[in-house]
Amino acid sequence: MPSDQPPFSPLRFVQRGAIVAVERVAPDRTLLALLREDLGQPAVKEGCNSGDCGACSVVLAQARGDGLRWRSVNSCLRLAHSIDGSALWTAADLAADPLLDLGGAELHPAQQALLEQHGSQCGFCTPGFVMSLFAQYQNRVAAGQAVSREAAQADLSGNLCRCTGYRPILDAAQSMARLPPARVDQAALLALLGQVAPAAKTPPSAGPATDRPEGAQPRHYLAPTDLAGLLQARARWPEARLVAGATDLGLSITQGLQSHERLIDLMRVEELARIEHQPGWLGIGAAVTLESAFAALLRQWPQLIDFAQRFAGLPVRQSGTLAGNIANGSPIGDSMPLLIALGAQLRLLRWDQGSQAPAERRLALEDFYTGYRRHRLGADELIAAVEIPCPERPAGSDWTRAYKVSKRVEDDISTVCLALSLQLEGGRVLAAAIGVGGVAATPVRARRTETVLIGQPWSPATVQQAMTTLAAEFEPLSDLRASAGYRRLVLGRLLWRSWLESQGSALPHASGLQALEPISPRTETESRL
């Protein structure tokens, strides 16, 4: 970095075809607070301040290759500094953006469709829905894809409405493509994004953003763009929180009312944003979002689709990262049981002062946790990547499944979660790995249950024996989600479900409620009374 870099680099982003620069933004300022309180943009609403309702959704676009990546995110959890270098829209921007050609219409199709379908009642959640529809428009409609009912539900999974019951909103999503098209001037937008791109390097010695008067402790938001800079920052300020998507850290600010004097953002480090498909393993970098991580996992294990879609709502999946889910270490985090079952390893890095180079070690995920939200990560270390073995196995020998039970299907926290990866041969279980969530202080591996399965025929008798072991292997708690008895029982039932599913068409509809159609026949038009 040139030494003449100003010490107080402003936060810069593109909005309505212009560059917005904001000085002295505290490192732990949320994007919602920045927009509503500092910039006076009340189109963004605060519904829950915890990333669950989507009223605060905004759309972000970032340059990616020659094009743009569009995402709807929860501004309440997102840190303001994380949008440095991005373009941002709120519901108030769509009809006022010179880079958006509405073809002479007054409203964007996302807005017009909601209006025509009577998709707003009280209107408080509406700006958030408009944003999710706008992202959907850019990602699907502008790309020529039709919006199915399933796609509409998936894309709106992070937005709650208490008035409409959703039908008109889903109809709006499906009707946007029938309206006159709206086009983004991509070239002009990319040119603007080029102008606000953050400096190529931000070594830890420079670049503090501060809101404090002179003499006070400076507050930093560090966003290094290379791995060495990141590791050096981590080594220099081990007390500073690492931040990726901030989907959990944001809660410490909005709900815990914690201050963070210094934050180290790892999302700009190119080396960490990679997904590596190697023979025999899959590597998912620390800056890879949950959405992208699951897309990579689904390529290997397409049967995990239902599980992947039950993981949080779309905005959280588009902000949060797989490594962040692991580092956060919640006992009800949903990725860990699956990754434990898959035998995932963590690639941990720190800056070695002696050699002035990164030092690396690997740790099996199942050995990572030491207690409730505690783990073996050193104060100067970070999870650089999650590495998942993808061994070549004979066709039909791999039986990998993951199950989650919760009060609501979409965007809910697991009551229990069970993932298993079995190697079957000649009707016998050669190898077994079972990961479990929601039954202990950490995500855990069910080793005793595995022992019951290994070497035995994959049969009802074996599975029932394993269920008995599984029910006794952990001491789950009773809490607001369910009783210990329910958790224990359902854990075994999920194992049973897996056996039923493995019988294929012999036992149809064993896999639960997902793909179920109503029995009701469509009624034809009938004579009026």
Next chain:
Amino acid sequence: MNIPIPPASGACGQSLPHESARAHVTGQARFIDDLPELAGTLHAAPILSPLAHGRLLGLDSAAALALPGVVGLVLAADIPGARLLPTSARDEPVLAQDELLYAGQVIGLAVATDRETARRAARLVQIQAEPLPALLSARAAHAAGHYVAPPVHLVRGDVAAALARAPHRLAGQFESGAQEHFYLEGQVAYAQPQEQGQWLVHSSSQHPGEVQHCIASALGLGNHEVQVVCRRLGGGFGGKETQASQIAVWATLAAHKFGRPVKLRLDRKDDFLITGKRHAFSFDWQAGFDDQGRLLALELTELADCGFSADLSVPVCDRAVFHSDNAYFLEHVAIHSWRCRTHKQSSTAFRGFGGPQGMLAIETVMGEIARRLGLDPLEVRRVNLYGTQERNVTPYGMVLEDNILAPLIDRLAHRARYLERRAAIAQWNAANPVIKRGLALTPVKFGISFTATSLNQAGALVHVYTDGSVLLNHGGTEMGQGLHTKVAQIVAQALGLPLPCVRVSASDTARVPNASATAASSGTDLNGRAAQLAAFQIRERLARFVAEQDGCAASEVRFEQAQVVSPQARRNWQEVVAKAYSARIQLWSDGYYRTPKIHYDPRTLSGRPFYYFAYGAACSEVALDTLTGESRVLAVDILHDVGRSINPALDIGQIEGGFVQGMGWLTSEELVWDAQGRLLTHGPSSYKIPSAGDLPAEFRIELWPEANREDNVFGSKAVGEPPFMLAISVWEALRDAVAQARGDGQPVRLDAPATPERLLRAIGGLDAPAG
């Protein structure tokens, strides 16, 4: 009688967009937190009781006051006026002092220059308190004889004798849980000092008049010194009927103490912890019936968990009693309603207002009778329906004059192909061991009018300006239900104008005084009629003015398509208005309406509490995963009676939204308190309202094609609450699926909401050994 509905002409009857739709989608619609802040505005945050019941010994506020930006605290001692809210029971302190009555009760406020600092300061206040024993359920409070009001017993006939005679008898008990409103806009108020000790308060309230009353009481002022304004609410559902008042009072007390504007917007968690919810009920019932399933005797005890204060519990519990018949004639009946005082949030109004709980009980009984007799539940419901000429008097003595239940149910059963699907589902269940389906068709009969007869009145103002544009104001509040749109349509129709000529201004206690809450589904009936009467007066004056010029009768002058038409001439509306002004004709008017025919004795629970009934029925198909207890609603058919619809799109929106909200109440929305009475589910991460993925794959709505038989505005019927109870079809379908999973013909004991765990328990799975 079947009054055919003529095609719409004019503004009424059209599916026009919500009057704020364009502002909603462009982010321009302002809610209170969006109003530009006045210079010097302070922010308040509540200090909460950590105990469900305790003695308050003191506060240590040193750490809070030391926080930069904190200007001070507001405590009970700072209240210049009455320290109790002016509710009829006078049992609710504005701020807790001496005794703590629930975990989450507000003891005081921390006030600071920004909201975050205020929230931090509130948490830094140390509360010294000594715990006392707490009552945490209606059953516990009932056992302890702890009530907010005396019980009510509605008795007709001789239940004991009828029970003894009945060929079949069944008894049961179950619970229905509380429900959080989860309006997307949390509770908020913004108090602004005016000159000469007066106040302007913006409040997200369904009842600005009560907010005004409460503020005046706490500050020791006259009502005329407090003006409360609300342009729109970001959802209410009953949760901002009484509960908005305290928020506004707190904001105003803080503003009064520090002499600056104060905004109080509750954080979502605080909103959950402080404000009241739908009443949880405990039911005990005994029924006697014949071989056809006809109910011969019913004894029903309803224990309501009212929370720490009476609030609206008396009328809520009354309405539960009034709806414990739902659609069915109860010959020998005794309903015992106990209003239990617990150490929890004060249960309050919530869409349906006791109706859902009452109906849930009788529909549960219907389902059990059918199971016991091996009959189709729809047949049992049919034999118990109210008649039109006989068996048509409710237990409270009101004759059903507008009963359409039988034809409505027949039509829905036909359209939903109930019998075919019943057979197909039986086949499916025989073939599938893991997933079981269930089906149910349940009716709704919901009484329209505030049961407190005095509340059934409304006022409106209609102003015609000299350019012909119209500004309308009425006492109702817009919370998303489309009230302003409908009332504007009514006024536009009355004056023969297109809708854009009519604007609705914010609800404002300085314009229409003493307005009732926008509640009880009555918003359009009351305010729409009042506005219509105001518009009619202006129309009458203009008609006389034109008739004088044209030498015709005023009754011959018509107002249509922005023209004033006499037998002699056709004039533009604007021209007539301008000339009338010059001729010194009054171009504005008030309107006042009170509902006719209603009367009711609250001591004997007898009379005609309702002007009319709204009817509907729903048929729901569900699937139940017998391994985990998870369930899904797959298909829903609804036939609902809104009379002659003023705006079909808005009415369908109310039906769908109400249904899905009811579905949430009965399935995923579970409020959980711990053994110390602390609410554990205090945000959307743990309290799950339905999401887009919960929408049934098939969701068909049809409107009953008949106008209101009573003289109601435009022939319409109220629609806000009745559809909520259509979701009881989901409850009964789930119980049907449980029964089919069990296959033992035994009663299905299930508590609401039907969470996966409860459904699994009902199937019997949780008692069976694993594997």
